[in-house]
Amino acid sequence: MHVVVFTRSTPDTAARVEVDGSGKVTWGDAATVVNPWDEYALEEAILQAKANGGKTTVIAIGPELHNEALKHSLAMGIDEAIRVWDDGLEGGDSLSYAVAAAAAVNKLGDVDLVLFGKESVDVGTDQHIYQTARKLGWTTLAYVSKIHAVDYAAKTIRVELLLEEGKQTVASKLPAVISVMKDINEPRYPSFIGIRKASKANIPVWSLAELGIGAPAPTTQVTAYRNLPARETKTEMIEGTPQEQAAALLDRLIEEKVL
């Protein structure tokens, strides 16, 4: 049994992300970390492999910056890390990502389960996840909050999905691509030994030629980044006893027509 996790490096969630004068996105001195959603996917892969005696591989598609996320994954306890990158993937979109991701999974060959964190906080989408599943021709199980059971021999899986309206339990077949939610587990911190081992790891880079595919043509393009319009910051402080504060606030909210 072989579980693959896709990850990427993103600015730390506490980072102040801005667009500089040249239109580039920057996050100052803030750390670049593993995409926060992916920690849950990595933890789940480790748990699955441990319970079933299988192996785990983590893959990042992107330039060297993404080694950060791969090293964090290795430090957590993932067995192998691979980075996929090629000049032909520069400026790619979700569809080109999916084509490369599916080719990497196919190259590994024996994969039963592919895990993603719910979304990537940098690009802010999850569409590449479902598109990877379609390119593989596998089942998609999105927003998984619990894996009830996986039978790798019978190739079946039962999971709980977190929908907008509640929790749904579904049964499906492997191989599958699943995206996991935050309440699926409690990700471990990398151990000291894990960090040391990861820091020495030599992470192979797979090119498009090694994946056996040509450069996928992007269908969309990010043309510009912009800072958010400044928020109106005129704050009115409402003072008095709690009752007076409540009455004054209600006056304002009714005046503003939000009630």
Add this chain to the structure above:
Amino acid sequence: MSAVFVWIETFNGKAIPASWEALAAGKTLADQFGVPLTALVFGQNAAAVAAEAATYGASKALVSDDATLADFRLEPYAALLTKLVQDSSPKAVAAAATSRGRQLLAASAADTESPMLSDVLRLTVADDKASAERPAYAGKVLSDAAVTADGTQFVAIRSRAFKAAEPQAGAQAEVTTVAPVLSEDQIATKVEAFEAEVGTVNLTDAGIIVSGGRGMANNPKEPPAGTDKPDVWKAQDGFENVLKPMADALGAAVGASRAAVDAGYIPYAHQVGQTGKVVSPDLYIACGISGAIQHQAGMRTSKIIVAINKDPESPIFKMARYGLVGDLYQIVPALTEEIKKRLGK
């Protein structure tokens, strides 16, 4: 024959409100392209939902009411959408960027090698191609993304970014019935159970949100003797018996900060922020929330923000329109009382 398709998302046979916003976004595209606006309705009660879509501006509807489409499952839904796209090459396909809408559009865009723009806040069209303004870096910056390839353009519309049309009673759409593509034995995924989240309003659709943070643990009520984690008990009690009554009086959804969720005060489904839900209600009332940057990313597009916090230095006050310094356990009950009095509930 070309068109702009809009998938009308339903749950239990009813259209979700964000679908009408997506239909309004689709209408602007249909007008630009000079093609009809076609509603796609799959699943139980499809004919009635299609009739409702007509009142919201759809001139045509493609409906498929079949047992295999009763619950949303990606396999049969995507197979059907992909076939409809292949058969009639619409100019664009739009849907609300909900958990289901994102999956469906992304899957079908992949099947048909088509461009997709997600979480669209604003749309423009030039030379027959759509461009969108959308959030990036979890809402910390904005980006412009443009379709560069030919083919059907898939756009997933962010909740509350577009305004639904006023329904026109009596408006009719030309309805065509379509057959599902997959039969039940071709569908691997089976729905076994569903447990509704009781008594909550959907956060992303909510016009008003009342959120609690770490300050919820300052509940003056004493937990029963021997309670393992008194702070957790106090905060949970506060969410249930102090915050929720105010939310109910306002018809609001209950949100929470990451700190409150991580501490076990309230389930993750309520989390607002970078690793939770991104919301933009008309009114956001933050109670006992300091306003860490992760939280701000999830709620900064709210129209009016009210902050209630005992610490006047909390960053949340910097982004609030109204600030109330004080104990939320005194202010929120007073507010609830006042809301009931004024709104007559």
